[in-house]
Amino acid sequence: MKESIPLTWRRIPERYRMLGVQCETCNTKYFPKRSVCPKCRRKGKLSQIQYSGRGKIYSYTEVTSPPEGFEDQVPYILAVIELDEGARLTGQVVDAHKQDVQIGSRVEQVFRVIQRDDPEGLIHYGFKFRLV
Numbered sequence: 539m540k541e542s543i544p545l546t547w548r549r550i551p552e553r554y555r556m557l558g559v560q561c562e563t564c565n566t567k568y569f570p571k572r573s574v575c576p577k578c579r580r581k582g583k584l585s586q587i588q589y590s591g592r593g594k595i596y597s598y599t600e601v602t603s604p605p606e607g608f609e610d611q612v613p614y615i616l617a618v619i620e621l622d623e624g625a626r627l628t629g630q631v632v633d634a635h636k637q638d639v640q641i642g643s644r645v646e647q648v649f650r651v652i653q654r655d656d657p658e659g660l661i662h663y664g665f666k667f668r669l670v
């Protein structure tokens with residue numbers, strides 16, 4: 539974890555952190571974490587692992603027609619990120635234009651506002667990715 543991340547963010551639930559699990563039986567890594575290894579079923583023994591948050595872009599698309607609540611962010615890049623540890627997940631790539639992004643581009647995790655809820659001004663934070 540970077541030191542610039544406020545302490546409150548270290549305390550928020552693990553879905554906002556790069557926590558996953560690894561099956562000790564077959565060594566497959568999963569993110570987000572799950573309770574059962576689909577390969578090993580009950581024989582699998584899952585243990586929690588901390589992902590580095592670094593990886594590369596596996597595929598991407600530019601979103602111009604966003605879901606409700608994301609209208610103020612378009613256009614944005616939505617990518618499938620292949621983490622260095624092997625798991626894949628979908629995430630937004632921030633501070634990047636479509637022409638900057640390529641398959642194989644290196645990315646790292648950053649904390650950003652995911653969504654601002656109305657009318658109470660509740661703000662959800664989570665992880666996104668940026669080019670490195």
Ligand SMILES: [Zn+2]
Pocket residue numbers: 561562563564565566575576577578579582583
């Ligand atoms: Zn397994």
